[in-house]
Amino acid sequence: MYPSRFRYEAPRTLDEALALLAEHGDEAKILAGGQSLVPMMKLRFAAPGVLVDINNVAGLGFHEETPGGGLRVGALCRHVDLEHSTVLPGAQPTMAAAAPLVADPIVRTRGTLVGSLCHADPQGDWASVMLALGGSVVAASRRGRRTIPVGEFVVGTFQNALEHDEIAVEAVVPAAQGVRSGSYLKLERRVGDFATAGVAVALESVSGEIVRAGIALTGVGPATIAATEAAQALVGSTLDPDVVDRAAELAAAVARPRTDHRGTADYKRHVVATFVRRILTAERAPAGAAA
Amino acid sequence: MTATAEPAAGSRALDEVKIGGLGSSRPRVEDARFIRGRGNYVEDVTLPGMLHMEILRSPLAHARIKSIDTSAAWAIPGVKLVLTGEMAAQRNLAWMPTLSYDTQAVLATDKVRFQGQEVACVVAEDPYIAKDACDAIVVEYEALPPIVNPEQAVAPGAPLIRDDKSGQADNIAYQWEVGDKDGTDAAFAKADVVSKLRLHYPRSHPSPIENCGAVADFNNATGKLTVYMTSQAPHIVRAAVALIAELPEHLIRIISPDVGGGFGNKVPVYPGYVCAILCSILTAKPVKWIEDNTGNLSSTGFGRDMYLDSEMALTNDGKILAVRYHATTDQGAFFADAQPTKFKIGLVHSSFACYDVPVGHITAQGMYTNKAPGGVAYRCSFRVTEAMFFQERMIQAAADDLGMDQAEFRRRNLVRDDQFPYRTPFGFLTDSGQYLKCLQIGLDAIGYDDFLVEQAEARKQGRLLGIGISTMTEPLGAGNSREYDILGIKMFDSAELRVHPTGKAVLKIGAQTQGQGHETTFAQIVTHELGIPATDIVVEHGDTDHTPFGMGTYASRSTPVAGAATAMVARKIRAKARKLAAHLLEVSEEDVEWELGRFFVRGAESRGVTIQECAMAAYSNMPDGMEPGLENNAYYDPPNLTWPFACYIATVEVDPETGVWDVLRFVGVDDCGVRINPMIVEGQIMGGLTEAYAMSNMQFQTYDADGNLVGANYMDYLLPTAWETPGFELHEVVTPSPHHPIGAKGVGECAAVGGPAAYVNAVMNALRPTGVRNIDMPLLPDRVWHAAHTGQDVSGAPPFRTE
Structure with missing residues (x-):
């Protein structure tokens, strides 16, 4: 467990951090929470020449509501901040459901949502949640800023769309078109284990009718999977049982799980359908009552 | 049982639970140092001039080694030694015996036979350099078909895994049977119902929180080898090192400091220990080896x-x-x-x-x-x-x-x-x-x-x-010793008890705690036998120079065997204390009665002396002809x-x-x-x-x-x-x-x-x-x-x- 030799930089401002990235290019790696990067370095799966620790950069630890039910999450906002957030409950039900399920309490004290998106592990929880919510990532470099939808940000297994000189400085949840509901369910063999399968559902409804829906899948493919057709099947509905069943089938159909020590491919696909059904069935009760 | 017996009316016996005897849930004395981070594990041992060893492991499950090129590793500044199986073989240490009368490779010479097998090791000024040098070793393998279950092992045409063993023509390690075949067959013939079941108990790993590790320190001036290591059985290791490495037993000292869990994993001698010892001998420096999690899980006893x-x-x-x-x-x-x-x-x-x-x-x-x-x-x-x-x-x-x-x-x-x-x-x-x-x-x-x-x-x-x-x-x-032994050494255990003049005591045992709380509970056994408060007794173990020979701790044997030895040595102490009490009370020994913590004169219960007074007398006022001191030892062979x-x-x-x-x-x-x-x-x-x-x-x-x-x-x-x-x-x-x-x-x-x-x-x-x-x-x-x-x-x- 002895990492390769590396240079350590701890800039105090974002400009300094961006300058270091501009200087070192693909040799450099950003250290935020370090909960994936540091273990990979200790195993020598990752051997960055320069580690740019942004933990001393002020103003990145925030998460705040934006008008119309949106949310901004800074690059140093820890999982634990979201778990204990007063902003999420009610306003962001899918995120609020996922926050206590991320990794384990020890990892949650250090790890960050933005770091989880950047790591692009298909078993990461936040990528599914943000994908279901239609979220995006703001990338900064000395050349300026750009906003990348999560669906384009995660480009493959452990691959994101950042250029070598860019830092992901925040994640953004857009304003809602209706009342938010939804949840996140994850099957894990043990607290802190990577997901066997996970399902994020983000719904927006007006008078009980779904006006926007997002469904995304964790751990059942080479990258986080958007179950677009399944989500589309919900729009215009009031989550009647046949619609729920249809969405569950469609979501399971786009899953591309592999048989491994967490379960067979058939089983994981079945869990996806079960979780979609469970989330939507639970959501139907309050929605139906409001109608 | 004595443990729960109520003292007789009028008795001045001590309250056993209050003084930490049998039945007392006294807090673990070990916890004071563990909770405060003051434990002393192998990783905490640092010696002057100490070097660090890392092991290169096989990525393949079954392969012939065509060549090993260590030149790039030797070229890294700070590297002191790159050891291969070929070099170990020159010391007759490329292979070692196992506790099941087989042989095991220390460093592979001919083939690798499992993923994670030890192939080479590097000694360097720090562990980072050692790891860099391991990565720089180039091993050329010729892959062979792997066998991962017993069915494959006996399939026609299965490759022979142990081609190193003369006379080994198949992949069968042993065959054995017990019981009465004919009688059993006869009983089955009379059965109304025959219930059948097939299953597999999967491979598991003891996974102690502390991995294996050692600091081997061969002093080429004195010829003495001291090894700090994570062992459940340090005395057996000393005997094994003497037999395997052909070093004189009196110049070998094995120290098991605090051990962070064993669960059976720390009974065997692993290649890493042998390599650390050999590397210390070759470099004439202390060599530290600390196994990582993958090393522990992939190569040590499952x-x-x-x-x-x-x-x-x-x-x-x-x-x-x-x-x-x-x-x-x-x-x-x-x-x-x-x-x-x-x-x-x-x-x-x-x-x-x-x-x-x-x-x-x-x-x-x-x-x-x-x-x-x-x-x-x-x-x-x-x-x-x-x-x-x-x-x-x-x-x-x-x-x-x-x-x-x-x-x-x-x-x-x-x-x-x-x-x-x-x-x-x-x-x-x-x-x-x-x-x-x-x-x-x-x-x-x-x-x-x-x-x-x-x-x-x-x-x-x-x-x-x-x-x-x-x-x-x-x-x-x-044991018992009739049926149980390691390398021919019988499965007894031992205890040595010294009671100091003020009545405080040191108990030294041949068992080895890895978290069981021996320092707490073995004192309680002495308290039960002698009435000395448990807080007045310190328990020592784990240093072969300073504790009696014992077979170690595993198989839940500490209390049954070393615990029995502790009770027996305490009874020897009490027997001598009784003579001292008779002397102090000026009565014959036959007239002295025992109750917890004191001897008294039969029929005159108020006339008595405490065990502490007897202890002082053993050093200051012993009767004529009695050997001074109050200490003894016991070896216990369970029936x-x-x-x-x-x-x-x-x-x-x-x-x-x-x-x-x-x-x-x-x-x-x-x-x-x-x-x-x-x-x-x-x-x-x-x-x-x-x-x-x-x-x-x-x-x-x-x-x-x-x-x-x-x-x-x-x-x-x-x-x-x-x-x-x-x-x-x-x-x-x-x-x-x-x-x-x-x-x-x-x-x-x-x-x-x-x-x-x-x-x-x-x-x-x-x-x-x-x-x-x-x-x-x-x-x-x-x-x-x-x-x-x-x-x-x-x-x-x-x-x-x-x-």
Whole structure:
């Protein structure tokens, strides 16, 4: 467990951090929470020449509501901040459901949502949640800023769309078109284990009718999977049982799980359908009552 | 028992529990330093001029080594030594003997035989450089077909794994049998019902929180070798080093400082230790080796990996007529079971010891495969875990086959109290127990009858509830010396007690704590015998220069053997103190009576002297002709093993949609004889039940078809956390061991041994309407789901299927 030799930089401002990235290019790696990067370095799966620790950069630890039910999450906002957030409950039900399920309490004290998106592990929880919510990532470099939808940000297994000189400085949840509901369910063999399968559902409804829906899948493919057709099947509905069943089938159909020590491919696909059904069935009760 | 006896009226005996004797849940004295971060582990040992060693391991499961190029490693600044098998062979150390009379490669010379095998090692100024240099070694391999299960090992055309051994023509490591074949066959011929069961007990790993490690310090001026190492048995290591490395035993000092868990993993001598010693000799510097998690999980002693093919002969009214089974063990590349019995497959024939079974027959075969070697007794006495798991799974299957209630079936077959000492069908003599009482306490505690009603109601709603029972006794406390030895050294144990002039005492023992709390509990035994408060006694162990020869701690043998030695040495001290008391009281020794903490004159109870006054007299006022001092030692060779009993009952609910199962309640009833420190006993039981839960629910090591290990890190090899681990409701029954000086029995392993079957039986009970007979551990959600949906058994045997 002895990492390769590396240079350590701890800039105090974002400009300094961006300058270091501009200087070192693909040799450099950003250290935020370090909960994936540091273990990979200790195993020598990752051997960055320069580690740019942004933990001393002020103003990145925030998460705040934006008008119309949106949310901004800074690059140093820890999982634990979201778990204990007063902003999420009610306003962001899918995120609020996922926050206590991320990794384990020890990892949650250090790890960050933005770091989880950047790591692009298909078993990461936040990528599914943000994908279901239609979220995006703001990338900064000395050349300026750009906003990348999560669906384009995660480009493959452990691959994101950042250029070598860019830092992901925040994640953004857009304003809602209706009342938010939804949840996140994850099957894990043990607290802190990577997901066997996970399902994020983000719904927006007006008078009980779904006006926007997002469904995304964790751990059942080479990258986080958007179950677009399944989500589309919900729009215009009031989550009647046949619609729920249809969405569950469609979501399971786009899953591309592999048989491994967490379960067979058939089983994981079945869990996806079960979780979609469970989330939507639970959501139907309050929605139906409001109608 | 003396432990619970009330002092007679008018007695001035000390209150035993108050002074920390038997039955006192005194806090662990070890915790003061552990909780404050003041423990002293091998990693904490730093010596002047110390160098660091790292090991290069094989990425392949089976391959011929074509060449090893170390030139780039030697070229890295700070590298002091690059050691290969070829160089070790020049010292006759490329291979070493195992505790099962096989040989094991220290550093590979000809082939690698499992993934993670030691190929070379580097010594450098710091561990980072050593690791860099390991990465710079170029090894050219010629891949060979890997074998990952016993079936492949005996298939026609299977490659010969142990082509290093002359006369080894196949991949069979051993064959063995026990019992009465003809008698068993005759009993089966008369059976009304024959119940059959096949299963695989998966490979697991003891996974101590502290990995293996050593600081080897060979002083070329004095010729003395000092090795700090993570060993459960430092004295055996000294003997082994003397025999293997041909160093003089009096110039070898093994020090086991604080050890962060062992669970059987730290009994054997591993290649890393040999390399560290050899590297220290070659460099004439202290060399530190600290194994990483993957090294520990992928190369050091595993547990289990055993196949059962069983039959039980039954009468229609639920009596067992006979049992027979064949057990196949997957030994990995080298037969390195760390076990001291004369039996090739350990104490597997202790199975069915708690049942009144007239006759039985067991055959066994061990196979070489391209997997890590070992076969350590992971928190058990040498294959007893498998024995009891097989037994309890067979018992449940038999009850189901008879259509009989599982508790009633046990009632009809458990050995009765009046049958002790009881000779088992495989030759053991169980010492004592109250099996039916333990079972009834367990059934009452769980509310057995009410649960069956609740279960039936739940089934109507599509909910799957289950209840599982596991009852077992196990042989703890090796030896006796007739049947148990390591390298020919008999399985006794030892204690040395010195009482200082002020009545404070030092107890030195040959056992080795790895978390069991010996420093706490062994003092309590002395307190029980001498009335010296436990806080006035310090317990030392783990340094071969300063403690008496002992066989170490494993197989729950410390209390049965070293604990007995401690009681015996304390009695020797008391015998001498009695003479001193007679001298001080000016009466004859025959007129001196003992009560806890003091001697008094018979008939004049107020005239007495304390044990502390006797101690002072031993140094300041001994009678003429008496040797000064108050110290002694004792070596104890137990007349028999101790036989604790346990009844574990779990209730579970299985989610039919996901296969996830949750433990609703868990009741444990343990009879481990007299409890020295009830808190520590309960801690042992809870720890064991937690490990049992892990094995049944999530934890296993397996290999894919290429011989890649799944479970070589703690992301894949799961240890349960407080979140998953169920709560345990513990009860006790006390049947003192009739042959142990204080009536104690071993307990450290009962729960890990007996626990898994309770969980598995509960899940199988929940799935009974589906017709599923067996799911191999761990009962992962996908396995349970597949079984429930197909009605088919699920095998967990390797190779592990991946895409």
